[in-house]
Amino acid sequence: MNPEEFDRLYHAAAPRLIGQVYAMCGSRTEAEDVVQEAFIRAWQHRDRIDAARAPEAWVRTTAMRLGVSRWRKSKNAIIAWTRRADPHEHEQAQPFDPALVAALNQLPTAQREAIILHHLADLSVAQISRELDVPEGTVKARLSRGRAALATLLAPTTEGSHV
Numbered sequence: 001m002n003p004e005e006f007d008r009l010y011h012a013a014a015p016r017l018i019g020q021v022y023a024m025c026g027s028r029t030e031a032e033d034v035v036q037e038a039f040i041r042a043w044q045h046r047d048r049i050d051a052a053r054a055p056e057a058w059v060r061t062t063a064m065r066l067g068v069s070r071w072r073k074s075k076n077a078i079i080a081w082t083r084r085a086d087p088h089e090h091e092q093a094q095p096f097d098p099a100l101v102a103a104l105n106q107l108p109t110a111q112r113e114a115i116i117l118h119h120l121a122d123l124s125v126a127q128i129s130r131e132l133d134v135p136e137g138t139v140k141a142r143l144s145r146g147r148a149a150l151a152t153l154l155a156p157t158t159e160g161s162h163v
Helices: 003-025 028-046 055-073 073-084 100-104 109-120 125-132 136-154
Strands: none
Touching: 003 028, 003 055, 003 109, 003 125, 028 055, 055 109, 073 125, 100 109, 100 136, 109 125, 109 136, 125 136
């Protein structure tokens, strides 16, 4: 991939990838850092990245893996950040509803990743299967379980109702 192709890739894909990684990790700053790191790695490996064969997928996979790694290391810090943050302070900086991000963060990593790639990155089951190197059936199962869990986590609660 030549420098001009790389520059076009960066400008076209970075905003989308930041949004996708934000949904994964819950912090816009962290998402920006992870995507930047993924593009640095892509630049270092640009001679091996074929511009005609989905270079955005390469960067997204790298960014997601970096995001998961950082998320695992800093889970307690993310929880503390969401507790202290004023919900109105970052409204315009957050591309997704904080309740959705909080619910996504409660899902197992594999389910969260499948949900984000399918619903936010608009990848098909086959594309996700190739990107994550898992069978399509596994992707479908992760999507199904993730959607069911999200439905429960995001269901409106009725205060004072007795069952």
